[in-house]
Amino acid sequence: MSRYIARRVVASLAIIYIVISLSFFIVRLMPGNAVSALESQLSVQGMTTQQIDAQVNAIYAVTPKAPLWRQYFTYIGHVLEGKLGRSIINQSETVLHIIANALPWTIFIVGTSLIISFVIGIAIGSALAALQHTRAAKAVSFVVSVLSSIPNYLVAIVLLYLLADIHPIFPTGAAYSVNVTVGFNIAFIGSVIVHGVLPIAAYVITSFGVWALGMKGSAVSVLGSEYVRAAESRGLSRRRLTQTYVGRNSMLPQVTTLALSVGFMFGGSIFIETYFSYPGIGYQLDQAINSRDYSVMMGCFILITVAVVVSNFLVDLLYPLVDPRIASPGGARSVADRRAEGTKAMPVGGSTA
Amino acid sequence: MLGGGLLTSPAEAAPVSAFNAAPYLNMGECCGWGSTWSYNPFSSAWPGQLNDLVYLPLAVQVPPSMTGFVPQLASSWQAQGNNLVVHLRSGLKWQDGSAFTSKDVLDTALLQGTEGNFNWSDFTNVTAPTPDEVVFTARPGVPMATLEQGVLIHRIFPASVYGSFVTPNLDQEEVAYYNEAAKNQSAASNSAAGKALSAVFSKLSEYSPKKLVGNGPFQLVNMTTGEIKLTKWDGFFDASKVQQPGIIFRNGSSNNLIYPWLIGNTTDFSNAYLPPTIISSLKNKSNWHVAIANSFEFNLLFNNKRYPFNLTKVRQAIAYVFPRATMVTATYGTVGPGAAVEPHPDGLSPWMEGSYLTPAEIKQLNPYNLDPAKATALLKSAGFHLSGSNWIMPNGKPFTLSIYIQSSATDVVQSMEVAVNALDSFGIQTTLLAIPGSEIVPDLETGTADMSWVTTVNLDPLLEFADVLGREGPNGGYNFPVLGTYAGDKGLGFGPVANVPGLGKVNVPNTIDTQAATVAPGKRMDQLVWDWARLVNQQVPYIQWENKLHQYAFSTTRYTDWPPLGKNGQATALWNDLSYNGNPGLLLMMEHGYIRPRA
Numbered sequence: 001m002s003r004y005i006a007r008r009v010v011a012s013l014a015i016i017y018i019v020i021s022l023s024f025f026i027v028r029l030m031p032g033n034a035v036s037a038l039e040s041q042l043s044v045q046g047m048t049t050q051q052i053d054a055q056v057n058a059i060y061a062v063t064p065k066a067p068l069w070r071q072y073f074t075y076i077g078h079v080l081e082g083k084l085g086r087s088i089i090n091q092s093e094t095v096l097h098i099i100a101n102a103l104p105w106t107i108f109i110v111g112t113s114l115i116i117s118f119v120i121g122i123a124i125g126s127a128l129a130a131l132q133h134t135r136a137a138k139a140v141s142f143v144v145s146v147l148s149s150i151p152n153y154l155v156a157i158v159l160l161y162l163l164a165d166i167h168p169i170f171p172t173g174a175a176y177s178v179n180v181t182v183g184f185n186i187a188f189i190g191s192v193i194v195h196g197v198l199p200i201a202a203y204v205i206t207s208f209g210v211w212a213l214g215m216k217g218s219a220v221s222v223l224g225s226e227y228v229r230a231a232e233s234r235g236l237s238r239r240r241l242t243q244t245y246v247g248r249n250s251m252l253p254q255v256t257t258l259a260l261s262v263g264f265m266f267g268g269s270i271f272i273e274t275y276f277s278y279p280g281i282g283y284q285l286d287q288a289i290n291s292r293d294y295s296v297m298m299g300c301f302i303l304i305t306v307a308v309v310v311s312n313f314l315v316d317l318l319y320p321l322v323d324p325r326i327a328s329p330g331g332a333r334s335v336a337d338r339r340a341e342g343t344k345a346m347p348v349g350g351s352t353a
Numbered sequence: 354m355l356g357g358g359l360l361t362s363p364a365e366a367a368p369v370s371a372f373n374a375a376p377y378l379n380m381g382e383c384c385g386w387g388s389t390w391s392y393n394p395f396s397s398a399w400p401g402q403l404n405d406l407v408y409l410p411l412a413v414q415v416p417p418s419m420t421g422f423v424p425q426l427a428s429s430w431q432a433q434g435n436n437l438v439v440h441l442r443s444g445l446k447w448q449d450g451s452a453f454t455s456k457d458v459l460d461t462a463l464l465q466g467t468e469g470n471f472n473w474s475d476f477t478n479v480t481a482p483t484p485d486e487v488v489f490t491a492r493p494g495v496p497m498a499t500l501e502q503g504v505l506i507h508r509i510f511p512a513s514v515y516g517s518f519v520t521p522n523l524d525q526e527e528v529a530y531y532n533e534a535a536k537n538q539s540a541a542s543n544s545a546a547g548k549a550l551s552a553v554f555s556k557l558s559e560y561s562p563k564k565l566v567g568n569g570p571f572q573l574v575n576m577t578t579g580e581i582k583l584t585k586w587d588g589f590f591d592a593s594k595v596q597q598p599g600i601i602f603r604n605g606s607s608n609n610l611i612y613p614w615l616i617g618n619t620t621d622f623s624n625a626y627l628p629p630t631i632i633s634s635l636k637n638k639s640n641w642h643v644a645i646a647n648s649f650e651f652n653l654l655f656n657n658k659r660y661p662f663n664l665t666k667v668r669q670a671i672a673y674v675f676p677r678a679t680m681v682t683a684t685y686g687t688v689g690p691g692a693a694v695e696p697h698p699d700g701l702s703p704w705m706e707g708s709y710l711t712p713a714e715i716k717q718l719n720p721y722n723l724d725p726a727k728a729t730a731l732l733k734s735a736g737f738h739l740s741g742s743n744w745i746m747p748n749g750k751p752f753t754l755s756i757y758i759q760s761s762a763t764d765v766v767q768s769m770e771v772a773v774n775a776l777d778s779f780g781i782q783t784t785l786l787a788i789p790g791s792e793i794v795p796d797l798e799t800g801t802a803d804m805s806w807v808t809t810v811n812l813d814p815l816l817e818f819a820d821v822l823g824r825e826g827p828n829g830g831y832n833f834p835v836l837g838t839y840a841g842d843k844g845l846g847f848g849p850v851a852n853v854p855g856l857g858k859v860n861v862p863n864t865i866d867t868q869a870a871t872v873a874p875g876k877r878m879d880q881l882v883w884d885w886a887r888l889v890n891q892q893v894p895y896i897q898w899e900n901k902l903h904q905y906a907f908s909t910t911r912y913t914d915w916p917p918l919g920k921n922g923q924a925t926a927l928w929n930d931l932s933y934n935g936n937p938g939l940l941l942m943m944e945h946g947y948i949r950p951r952a
Contacts, residue, residue: 032791035838038397040759040790041384043649043808090398092391092561102388165613172614173604174579277578277604279388287388292791 001320008316012309016302020079023301024072027294034088034292041291075298084302085295089288095299098284103266103303105175106273106280109196110265113203118258120204121211122251128212129219129250130242141216148209153271156202160275163198170198173277199276203269211254219250256315263311267304376911376950377582377599381611381623384761385604388578392562394510395464395554402581402602405508405936407567411439411458412505413937415930417704419812419874420498422505423941426453426568430505432497437476437504441485446588449566451513455481460512460519462487466527467554472503473531474870479524492535496873502813506937511566518557526550538836570595570943579604596914596949608763615641621912626764627904629686635906642915644905646924646932647693649810650702651765652821653756654831654895656800658846661746666735668893671754672698672721673728676775677898680768685902693900696720700821700889701882702900705814709882718890725779744780753782757802760787765806768899797831798839800846807831808901810933815878818885819869821895822847824862832862847894854891855884903932914949916942 042052066074078085084095124144131137164172171177176191222228228245236245266281273282281300288296382402391398394408405413412422412430428442445453459481465471478490491500520526526546534541541547565573570592571583581602585595605611605625612631614620618640627635627643635641655662662668681693696703697718706715736747744752754776758765766787776783788796797805809820822845823830831844848861856864865885872878889895905928907915916927924932927945931938942948 032789032793032795033838034791036794037789037791040761040793042401086559087389087398089387090389090391090396091558092393092396092398093389098389160610161613165617165619168617168619172579172610174577176577178575178577178580178582178601274606277606279578283578284388290789290791291387 004320005317008313012313015309016305019305020076020298020302021072023298023305024075025068027297027301028068028071030289030292032292034294037291038089079302084299087288087293087296089291089293089296095295098296099281099299099303102279102281102284105278106266106269106282108192109199109272109278109280110203110269112196113200113207114258114261114265116200117204117208118211118254121208122215122254124208125212125215126219126242126247126250128216129223129246132216132220141213144209144212146209147205148207148213150206151271152202152206152269153275155205156199156272156275159198159202171195173275175279195276195278199269199272199278202272202275214257215250215254218253219246222246222250225249259311259315259318260308263308264304266307267300376621377584377601378597378912378948378950379619379621380600380602381605381614381620381625382602383605383608383611383623383625385606386578386581390576392565392573393558393560394508395468395515395557395560400576400581402936403565403567403573403583405569405940406571406583406600407565407569407573408508408510409567409569409940410506410508410937413930413934413941414502414506414812415926415941416812416933417708417929419502422501423944425940426458426509427505430501435491437489437491437497437500439487439489439504441487442590443485445568445590447511447513447566447568448572448586448588449511449513451511451566452484453509453568454484454512455487456484456512456516457509458487460516461507461509463519463523463527464510464515464553464557465507466531467523467550467557471507472500473527474535475500475503477532478528494871496871498873499813499870509568511568514562514566515557515560518553518560520549520553522549523553570940571600574599591944594946595943596946597912597943598950607761615906615908618908618910621908621910623906624903625906627906628684628763628767632686632904640908640910642907642909642918643922644907644916644918644924644928645922646903646905646928647702647704648901648903648932649808650695650817650897651768651899651901652807652809652895652897653804654797654807654821654845655893656803656805656846657894658843659800659803660748661735661737661752662803663846664735665892666731667737669721670728670731670735671776671781672893672896673724673731674776674779674781675721675772675896675898676723678723679775680771681899683771684764684768684899685904693902695897695900697890698893698896698898699886700818700895700897701814701886702817702897705817705882706886709814709879710886714883714886718886728779739780742780743782751782752780753784754803755784755786756804756806757786757788757793757796758806759790759793761790762806764901769806772898794831795839798834798842798844800843812933813869814882815865815869815872815885818882818889819865821845822861822885822889823866823869830862830866845894847892851888851892853884854887855880905931911951912948913951914947916945916947 039052075085084099087093087095087098124140128137128141128144160172163169171194175195176182176188177195180187180191182188223246228241231241231245267285270282270286272278273280274286277283281303284296285300287293288300386400386402387398389398390400393399409425411427412424415421415423424442426442426445427439430437430439439458441453441455441458447453459479462471462479466473475492475495476489477492480488482488489500489504491497526549529546530541530544530550533544533546567573567586568589570586570589572586574582574584576582582599583602584599585597586592589595603614603620605614605623608625611620611623611625615623615631616634632643635643655668657663678694685693696706697715697720699706699718701709732744737744737752739745746752756769756773758769760766769785773783773785786802793805793807796802797807807821809817811817811820819830821830822832824832824834824836832847833849834840834842834844849863850858851861852858853861853864868881872881909915917925918928919925927938927942927947930941
């Protein structure tokens with residue numbers, strides 16, 4: 001087991017290093033630069049050339065000019081020291097501070113959305129599997145399929161138009177109102193919740209269906225397996241059958257996917273956060289890409305990479321606990337051998353009781 | 354400052370007073386602001402929406418005159434020999450209660466000089482002999498009018514906040530650096546003074562003030578990724594004229610976000626581009642009005658070094674195929690009698706033509722009216738021929754054209770689609786690439802595109818030419834740059850030596866840059882404007898096809914007494930000030946007592 005963990009740790013670190021290195025060069029190979037991005041943005045705003053130059057000069061003075069290879073080694077050195085540098089666009093902020101400020105917002109809306117869509121999706125998926133041959137289940141399956149195939153930004157636009165613009169029930173953007181004081185007070189918390197409703201709704205509406213369809217497929221497959229039929233023939237109660245045999249086994253792949261989704265959650269949702277001007281990681285990344293703010297881009301990429309690699313790593317660690325054959329392929333062979341010899345094999349996540 | 358981070362301490366966010374009974378003016382702000390910002394005005398992340406409403410300039414320039422100003426922090430100024438003496442308004446205070454003095458102006462000039470601003474190329478020294486007087490010494494050859502323009506429009510920042518960044522020898526280093534830069538820019542950058550300036554700016558740009566201490570009509574209350582809230586400051590010297598209890602700017606990062614605010618009546622004002630469909634929709638609502646003001650110029654720059662665009666006849670032929678009037682209609686609808694159409698592609702806006710050229714001179718300019726027959730004759734005389742419906746170049750290859758424009762400029766995209774159709778129909782296979790703003794200038798400078806889009810906006814007609822034909826110039830051109838990121842690239846690639854009518858064979862970028870920096874309004878300027886206008890009109894290194902119209906939609910539901918409009922919604926003086934200046938124009942409207950909440 002310890003060798004297994006060591007292998008995974010080394011692989012994870014190697015992946016992080018490779019991704020950081022590739023990202024470093026790829027973002028700098030992108031056409032364009034931060035100076036041009038700012039100049040163009042200000043010119044569209046209608047500023048005079050002199051006004052534009054005043055702001056562009058400020059950014060030009062801080063744009064890195066050293067050769068790329070030197071920038072790379074300096075950057076890697078700084079990353080190893082835990083320094084991600086300063087934003088090119090906003091020199092008064094460190095990248096770490098930007099990420100530390102954005103991350104809670106992303107965790108709030110994407111995390112909440114993930115939990116809600118997971119719970120709703122699993123419940124609906126289970127019901128669809130249990131009632132798979134009914135008309136209602138077919139109709140719901142159709143609706144769920146349609147919703148899961150609609151891009152989330154489209155739902156975001158519709159929600160914004162209907163519930164923020166035409167019927168101004170919810171705010172059009174941001175994480176809280178300019179009329180509240182940031183802090184642990186009811187006005188602020190209420191404002192945060194109200195501002196989170198539409199982004200969360202847009203995410204949930206378009207993602208619960210994926211969970212539901214995944215759960216349905218998994219449950220239907222488990223329902224058809226031999227050990228379920230064997231348990232049925234032994235006269236086990238329906239509740240025990242659905243909860244212990246079908247539920248747990250069909251949930252396993254969903255939980256694995258959920259664990260991986262938690263990793264991806266740290267990247268935020270670029271489209272939803274951008275449409276709602278929601279100051280999470282996705283919005284920061286979108287703005288950094290548009291303005292060619294290499295430092296912030298790299299910071300976001302590192303965060304996302306580390307989060308995904310760590311969540312993968314945790315899943316890798318959890319798997320052997322569930323199925324020891326993964327950590328020890330030799331052990332797996334002996335299980336197979338024992339099965340061949342007539343020893344009872346236990347279904348993954350199931351029970352022989 | 355970040356996009357409203359949860360880690361922001363309560364102390365960082367300004368306390369918010371109870372919601373005011375009178376409505377805050379709600380502004381749907383085109384193009385908005387990003388996910389992070391800084392309350393440091395020396396930072397490129399400074400939110401431009403706060404300009405002139407929180408920090409005042411010394412004076413506001415009023416178009417179209419190059420010499421007309423409305424005093425703000427400065428009460429008056431006059432030339433004394435080679436000096437520009439600026440007298441400051443007395444008794445002014447900052448929002449933290451400290452007095453406004455000449456040290457604020459001096460420190461601002463010194464600190465802005467570290468980032469290449471405050472027009473240090475126009476003066477050799479700045480001093481503050483008394484608390485209410487600042488003296489700028491003009492650089493030899495720089496006219497006083499140019500110095501006034503360069504100095505007076507600057508906003509001033511409090512020495513109590515930024516003065517600590519001024520190092521003991523900064524004034525001498527600044528003088529040494531800019532004296533050297535006037536002769537050799539790269540030597541100046543590598544000099545001890547250049548490095549000292551760079552070190553000061555580096556520290557300055559990293560500074561993050563927790564709150565804004567301004568002196569304008571408004572005080573910042575709070576800012577998020579969605580809104581900026583400003584409240585009226587009674588300490589402003591003209592506070593009695595300001596009618597609004599406050600302003601809410603809404604972040605319209607895309608025009609498509611703003612249109613529903615207008616239709617849904619959830620904003621009072623917008624500066625976003627309004628396509629004909631939205632204009633029609635607003636016309637059906639009695640509470641909405643639209644002011645239309647001329648604004649900056651849209652230019653398409655040829656890659657003059659690339660075959661076949663190095664041929665004057667080819668560039669002229671394309672000018673004859675450009676359906677300028679139809680393009681304007683597609684963008685703005687029927688906004689009035691051709692308000693945005695450039696009468697002559699000569700590098701000058703319509704009002705500049707009227708101001709600096711005589712009627713007899715204007716008559717001599719070629720209007721390049723849509724004329725495919727003339728274009729055909731020009732191409733044939735250059736050795737091109739038609740194969741089927743497509744033009745073939747003398748080297749046997751199909752004649753193709755790529756046009757790069759900025760994707761976020763939706764009005765330009767709309768307009769250029771019309772041009773592409775016209776060029777395609779004429780037989781030039783044209784590709785339109787709407788690319789991110791971050792790529793426009795690099796593609797232009799490195800010569801990736803055949804034609805690239807840039808805007809120009811100036812009151813000085815020579816600067817208007819220098820903005821394109823110059824190297825970097827006072828305001829930055831695109832022709833054979835020698836400094837910065839694109840040093841050594843060709844950019845526009847026109848010349849560099851060319852026969853300019855009236856001037857003879859001259860180095861185009863060097864000459865226009867020098868003239869733009871040293872020629873004051875007067876007969877000499879008029880003559881030079883005529884020379885350069887003829888060059889652009891005859892040799893067509895770029896096509897100025899449209900004068901952008903700013904369309905300001907304003908609602909009378911909650912606010913009344915907006916500045917008056919002319920016939921067909923055409924702008925009057927104050928709307929033109931807004932169109933040219935942005936926030937300083939808004940400041941002038943407020944100082945005139947306009948935009949009043951309904952009782």
